[in-house]
Amino acid sequence: MLRQSSRFVVNRASAALVGRGRRFSTDLPAETGGDSKFVDDWKKVIPNLEPPKTPSAYMKPRPQTPSTIPSKLTVNLVLPYDSALSAKEVDMVIVPASTGQMGVLPGHVATIAELKPGVLSVHEGNDVTKYFLSGGFAFVHANSITDIVAIEATPLDQIDIASVQKGLTEFQQKLNSASTDLEKAQAQIGVDVHSALNAALTG
Structure with a gap:
């Protein structure tokens, strides 16, 4: 059976x-x-x-895809321990997709994008709020709703650049002295994340 x-x-x-x-x-x-x-x-x-x-x-049913493109994009930014953005209506978001920066506007075609460590930009008129994401996925739905799922998301203005540069140096040293594949992989992740953080803060 x-x-x-x-x-x-x-x-x-x-x-x-x-x-x-x-x-x-x-x-x-x-x-x-x-x-x-x-x-x-x-x-x-x-x-x-x-x-x-x-x-x-x-699942709670999502709203149907509207016949006309709405003026706003609805964004949800979800973390394991928090909902950083919940049904937030914005003009556009730019996500750090693994294939490069990807802008999402209302009416965007349905897409699933893997995210790399980088900056999520949330645009509301002339105001832009930036978060540093450690990675995750973006689910862009045809009804102008975008769900962003990440392990960590920190407002960029709350990150201390001195700590980032110190961490980058430490992980580069760990990578240079790593003797096993596991140590190399762990150090490389640290280098990648801190390099992306440093670029976001100094670029």
């Missing part, structure tokens, strides 16, 4: 990905019945076993 149900889930997932791109949460129906076809198919194959809940069953 378990083998049969596992095979069913894998086959359904494979079928869902063939012939069309993976859907974002914004593409799910607004009502809570987004999984109804999956549940119906499950019951046809395995009627005596309750179907598993998928992540969309726990």
Whole structure:
């Protein structure tokens, strides 16, 4: 029974990905019945076993993609211990994507971008607020909502440049003296983060 149900889930997932791109949460129906076809198919194959809940069953439906591009971009900046920005309406954000700086305006095409250590710029009219991100992901939805998930996000004006430069020197020394692959990897991460911090503060 378990083998049969596992095979069913894998086959359904494979079928869902063939012939069309993976859907974002914004593409799910607004009502809570987004999984109804999956549940119906499950019951046809395995009627005596309750179907598993998928992540969309726990999600609050997002607003539908508007017919016209809104004037503002809604941004959420989420950390493991805090919500730095929650449903903040702004004109634009610039995120430190791994492929380079990426600007996001209202109406931006749906995108998932990996973030490298660098500066997140939040633009509200003439005001620009900058955060240093340690890395993470940006989820740009078609309905002009952008979710940014990071481990750390610190306002740039709260960072002490002397501490950053001291840390950069220490990690460069650790990298030069590292004798194992683990030590080299740890030191390289420290160098990368402190180099990005130093560039953000002095550039």
